[in-house]
Amino acid sequence: xxxxxxxxxxxxxxxxxxxxxxxxxxNSAFQYFMWYRQYxxxxxxxxxxxxxxxNKEDGRFTAQVDKSSKYISLFIRDSQPSDSATYLCAMTSNxxxxxxxxxxxxxxxxx
Amino acid sequence: xxxxxxxPRHKITKRGQNVTFRCDPISEHNRLxxxxxxxxxxxxxxxxxxxxxxxEKSRLLSDRFSAERPKGSFSTLEIxxxxxxxxxxxxCASKSGQINEKLxxxxxxxxxxx
Numbered sequence: 001x002x003x004x005x006x007x008x009x010x011x012x013x014x015x016x017x018x019x020x021x022x023x024x025x026x027n028s029a030f031q032y033f034m035w036y037r038q039y040x041x042x043x044x045x046x047x048x049x050x051x052x053x054x055n056k057e058d059g060r061f062t063a064q065v066d067k068s069s070k071y072i073s074l075f076i077r078d079s080q081p082s083d084s085a086t087y088l089c090a091m092t093s094n095x096x097x098x099x100x101x102x103x104x105x106x107x108x109x110x111x
Numbered sequence: 112x113x114x115x116x117x118x119p120r121h122k123i124t125k126r127g128q129n130v131t132f133r134c135d136p137i138s139e140h141n142r143l144x145x146x147x148x149x150x151x152x153x154x155x156x157x158x159x160x161x162x163x164x165x166x167e168k169s170r171l172l173s174d175r176f177s178a179e180r181p182k183g184s185f186s187t188l189e190i191x192x193x194x195x196x197x198x199x200x201x202x203c204a205s206k207s208g209q210i211n212e213k214l215x216x217x218x219x220x221x222x223x224x225x
Contacts, residue, residue: 096210101153
């Protein structure tokens with residue numbers, strides 16, 4: 001079983017839709033959770049960073065962590081064509097030495 | 112803070128040749144990571160440094176791969192006797208030594224082995 005599971009999609013939505021991206025994980029030691037956005041042939045760009053369970057909002061983006069279910073989500077409101085990218089979830093434990101990534105979900109927002 | 116810088120951005124080589132990539136991390140970051148990413152996959156851990164010390168290497172890492180960070184600043188990743196299966200995006204990332212600090216990536220080096 002992989003440490004982090006992420007539905008690869010692809011996901012295609014109309015402009016203005018609410019997008020929900022999800023990851024599950026198996027290691028209860030994970031404490032820090034991240035979402036990265038990656039455009040084609042570019043490096044991942046950090047979008048959201050959360051610690052432990054709870055919600056964090058930044059503009060149109062909301063990250064949720066449910067440690068009891070080992071489940072994290074990223075919501076994108078009022079999606080824009082510029083949001084079209086691959087979204088990677090990542091997580092690490094309290095030691096912060098190793099980072100574990102999902103396979104990424106490819107998102108296309110259609111104008 | 113100019114971000115993580117990687118060179119070259121693209122590299123095309125013939126099978127059997129050696130290649131070397133360079134990564135310049137964010138200046139105050141003492142941790143530096145190398146990852147490999149193929150199409151449709153997440154970044155796969157290769158190795159990481161704390162200052163000049165290489166603390167961990169992936170068990171999947173072939174002995175054709177070697178990384179250095181001689182002065183605890185920039186790092187190089189060398190692949191000897193390249194194979195077509197080495198074709199991938201090679202990503203460098205850096206963070207400070209604090210546990211809760213964020214990991215920042217460079218733009219990557221896209222390697223194509225013909």
